Amino acid sequence: MLEPIIFYSVIAAVSILAVCLGFISLLFKRNMDKFYALVDEEVHMRGIHLKANEYLQAASTQANQIIASATTFSNQEKANLQESIRKSSSTQAEQYASVLNELVRLLREDTAGQINNFHAQLLKQVSETENLMKSEADKQIQEYKKIWFEKIDSSMIEIVQNASKEILGKQISLSDHEDYVIKVLERSKSTHVF
């Protein structure tokens, strides 16, 4: 009787564990997908940043060449224009880099948040599973103990009962036997069992 209880308890515990592991795996996969998507996005943003820098640099060089080759501007005006273009390019590049850095920072924070969230959920699931299994195991142990205590109690009472019979059977004298038979017959008269 006890073996099936253990068997079904193990089956139940393994089933619970399997469900929890399945859930954790799904959660992990979802978070890893997000993580890879964020990494891809960051790589893509960095590529755009590099390209933008290249374009700005190329535009600035091109503008400087145009200004240098122009004949309508005085040297001073050319110098001023070139300085303005350099400043403008530099400011644009800085602003762009700043925005890009902010984006990267947000992406990193988001990723870190996702990972922390996953970690917290994982810990919560593990803790819940542990508690559930512990509670189930405690319940099974209590049931197992109860059955065994009942068996032990019954066995002990049976032993005492058999011992009592054994002792009584040997201790009663013939005259006691005879008196007891008459006594129970007399007693039965009062209860009208016949």
Add this chain to the structure above:
Amino acid sequence: MSSNNALSQIKTKEELDSFKEGINALIAASFKVDKEKFANVLKQSFDQNQAGIIEQEIKGIDSAELVDNSLRELLKNINQIEEVKLLLAFSPKLAFIERLSFWFKNQFGQNTMLDISVDPAILGGTIVAYKGKYIDLSLAKELDEYFIKNHDKIKSKF
């Protein structure tokens, strides 16, 4: 002496069977109209007490046919004796069988006899089967009931 008095002398099944056998032998002998042979059968088939009862039963009857009728009447009455089955934990002595027989004849009438068997497993007391009723008055049953009733109390002592 009436046949009822004769029947009241029968206490056990063994006595009843032996009594019936003796009467059947007498019935067979009564047809021979041989008083000596009849007396021999009577002596061989019954103990002194039972032989005395039969002699009283047929006293003064000269006709073999009337003796035969009287014995057949007695046999008919014997066959109507009710059996009380008793199970005891010990082999009873003759004095106790008589005590028991007296008790049951007082309770259920003279027309009863005991069929006693022994089983030490009942520990003491008796189990009675009478007219389809089964009454367990054994010590084993009383002990079992005690253990059932006091199960928790006994358990708490462990």
